[in-house]
Amino acid sequence: MTDAPTHGFDTLQIHAGAKPDPATGARQTPIYQTTAYVFRDADHAAALFNLQEVGFIYSRLTNPTVAVLQERIATLEGGVGAVCCSSGHAAQIMALFPLMQPGCNVVASTRLYGGTVTQLSQTIKRFGWEAKFVDTDDLDAVAAAIDENTRAVFCESIANPGGYVTDIRALANVSDAAGIPLIVDNTSATPYLCNPIKQGATLVVHSTTKYLTGNGTVTGGCIVDSGNFDWSANDKFPSLSAPEPAYHGLKFHETFGGLAFTFHGIAIGLRDLGMTMNPQAAHYTLMGIETLSLRMQRHVENAETVATWLENDDRVDYVTYAGLPSSPYYDRAKSCYPKGAGGLFTFAVKGGYDACVKLVNALEIFSHVANLGDTRSLIIHSASTTHRQLSPEQQEAAGAGPNVVRLSIGIEDSKDLIADLDQALAKACG
Structure with missing residues (x-):
């Protein structure tokens, strides 16, 4: 839980949620490597288990190191609270868990990470849930896809792999009109480039x-709660508005107000799904932030430098970076993401699939890995890896066709990155 930010982003990313350790005075947040916590007495234990008092019970639920990370991310995102978990995919399931029931659906963007498309199109069917995939640039199509069983709209702020930028405010207007929450995956943009909550999002998820x-050291996920949604406005969200049998009829929204989703995520989500973030992972992430x-x-x-160079290279068909003036998303990026369009984009290699494979194999500085957002520059051929499970039509819709590679640009010297791409393209394209 957080107070309203009174400091700048650069200060909050270092200090939010953290204080010197009261026992030792340690300035850096310690790694509380413990599974359980001693209760003061029997009444204290009962109060914690009844959700009458906030504190630490068991590290599947809460941990002091993880709690600092939750408060820091919530503060940077402008939310009232956050729940950290074991991975980005865990965060997506935990975001949907209080909203969905068998027979319910989520309207999702066609421009999503391939693993997310698989999770939403295949795996959630086992819960009796369904996903409807829609081009979120077509707001009329989004509105038309929402029906009486829709419980959320889901998108990425800057879409992986293509780097497409979403008009979150416009999408929020559609979801608001339907009385359902908008969930935004802000992994690629981070709260530094984009604050989805300020643009109308209900929930924000992160890998x-x-x-x-x-x-590139640890996995983790997070769900940030805006605290702005009225979960009791109708009967669509009984997990948050109706009596909870496991807590003697407690109603989360009635009891916790704007923090209802956050408390449910810990007291029900982490308790029963067990997708817990470990304290060492939280420590590494705190240092990264x-x-x-x-x-x-x-x-x-x-x-911006690398994408401009690639766009002017004859061996490249096109570049999808929204920070380029040639991009159809350039004006939107300037308006909605004024600090920049991120470090993720794709480009199409002349020569197709085979040339992409040769390019990946010839690079020396770029690492060929299934990850993004590292200080190191990374590359992957999505069609043969992260989006391999999708149909050709789904791959194209996601911007991951067979002639496309995804770049996650790191913080090295851009001249070295261009030189590496130049020599690899020479080998790939003859």
Whole structure:
């Protein structure tokens, strides 16, 4: 839980949620490597288990190191609270868990990470849930896809892999009119480049594995609660508005108000799904966030330089970076993402699939990995890896066709990155 920010982003990314350790005076947040916590007495334990008092019970639910990270991310995103978990995919399931029931659906953007498309199109069917995929640039189509069983709209702020930028405010207007929450995956943009809550989002999810940690060491996820949604406005969200049998009929929204979703995420989501973030992962992510703004500035600067060079190279068909004046999303990016369009984009290689494979194999500085948001520059051929499970039509819709590679631009010297791409393109395209 957070207070209203009174400091700038650069200060908050270092200090939000953290105080010197009361026992030792340690300035850096300690790694509380413990599974359980001693109660003061029996009444204290009962109050914690009854949700009458906030505190630490068991590290599947709450942990002091993770709690600092939750408060820091919530503060940077402008939310009232956050729940950290084991991965970005865990965060997506935990975001949907209080909203959905068998027979319900979510309207999702066609421009999503391939693993998310698979999760929403295949895996959630086992819960009796469904996803409807719509081009979120077509607001009329989004509105038409929403029906009486729709419980959320889901998009990415800057879409992986293509770097497309979403008009969150316009999408929020559609979801608001339907009385359902908008969930925005802000992994690629980070709160430095984009604040979805300020643009109308109800919930924000992150793969903290990526830019927030920034060093490719640990996996993690986070759900940030705006605190702005009225979960009791209708009977669509009984997990939050109706009596909860496991807590003697407690109603989360009636009891916790704007923090209802956050408390439910811990008391029900982490309790029963067990998608817990470990304290060492939280520690690494806290250290990464301390330099988030500095890294994002360099990611954007390098991405603009590299994308411009690629666009002018005869061996390249096109570049999808929204920071280029030639992009159809350029004006939107300037308006909605004034600090930059991120460090993620794709480009199409003349020569198709085979040339992409040769390019990936010839690179020396770029690492061929299934990750993004690292300080190191990364590349992947999505059609043969992260989006391999999708149909050709789904791959094209997601911007991951067979002739396309995705770049996650790091913070190295941009001249070195261009030289590496130049020599690899020479080998790939003859």
